[in-house]
Amino acid sequence: MSTFNAIGVATTGVTVYRKWLDAVSDNIANIDNVTRTSENAFQARYVVAQEAQDGNGAQVGGIAYGSAEGRLSYEPDNPLADTEGYVRRPDIDLGTQMAQMMMAQRSYQANLSVVDRARDSYQAAINLGKA
Numbered sequence: 001m002s003t004f005n006a007i008g009v010a011t012t013g014v015t016v017y018r019k020w021l022d023a024v025s026d027n028i029a030n031i032d033n034v035t036r037t038s039e040n041a042f043q044a045r046y047v048v049a050q051e052a053q054d055g056n057g058a059q060v061g062g063i064a065y066g067s068a069e070g071r072l073s074y075e076p077d078n079p080l081a082d083t084e085g086y087v088r089r090p091d092i093d094l095g096t097q098m099a100q101m102m103m104a105q106r107s108y109q110a111n112l113s114v115v116d117r118a119r120d121s122y123q124a125a126i127n128l129g130k131a
Helices: 003-029 094-130
Strands: 045-051 058-065 071-074 086-089
Touching: 003 045, 003 058, 003 094
Parallel strands: none
Antiparallel strands: 045 058, 071 086
């Protein structure tokens, strides 16, 4: 890998981590969704990363989904509750999602730093040629 494709490789990382942040944000936003017991719960989304097809960097290989079964919660006052008083909630752990968000955010920032440093290196090389 040459110095000149560092920006391209880091950009692929930025894209993957942005998608990961989007998925985690979606999971957190839907953590309190309630459905009838006869319906599927919100399914958590997980980004599947893989090596880029050209071998330089990473790409999103797909999205994996969590369980549609969710977990049953006893809420007899909820208008969606069944005759026994249960509703279905997503099986998403907020602590895990927050940890995932911090990892994705830091990785996103690290890739942006690589882009900034590579840009500065390229600019310094251009300025050397001018002297």
